Amino acid sequence: MTNDQHSHSPGLPSVGSLVRDTWNGRVGVVMDRIGDRIALRPQGGAVEWFALPGDLEAMPLSEGLTELVRAANARSRGEQA
Numbered sequence: 177m178t179n180d181q182h183s184h185s186p187g188l189p190s191v192g193s194l195v196r197d198t199w200n201g202r203v204g205v206v207m208d209r210i211g212d213r214i215a216l217r218p219q220g221g222a223v224e225w226f227a228l229p230g231d232l233e234a235m236p237l238s239e240g241l242t243e244l245v246r247a248a249n250a251r252s253r254g255e256q257a
Contacts, residue, residue: 188229189206189214189229189232189234190206191206191207191208192205192206193206193234194206194219194234194236194237195214195216195232195233195234195235196233196235197216197225197227197231197232198231198232198233199227199231200225202216202218202225203218203219203235204217204218204219204227205217205218206232207224210226212228212229213226213227213228213229214226214227214228214229214232220247
């Protein structure tokens with residue numbers, strides 16, 4: 177199955193969608209579906225992680241931008257985001 181087919185599967189977020197992983201609270205961009213898991217990457221880049229589709233909730237773009245600003249502010253204070 178191609179990425180295109182995955183991105184249009186009912187109930188699954190499409191590639192490029194912004195989601196929150198409710199299992200760990202992280203926000204990420206959907207990169208791909210591999211088996212029964214969804215590959216996610218933090219908005220600013222970094223190491224991908226995998227989540228179950230049932231643990232994902234869609235996020236509005238405005239909330240995603242807020243997350244980026246929060247992370248940038250934390251980094252500027254020397255904190256881990």
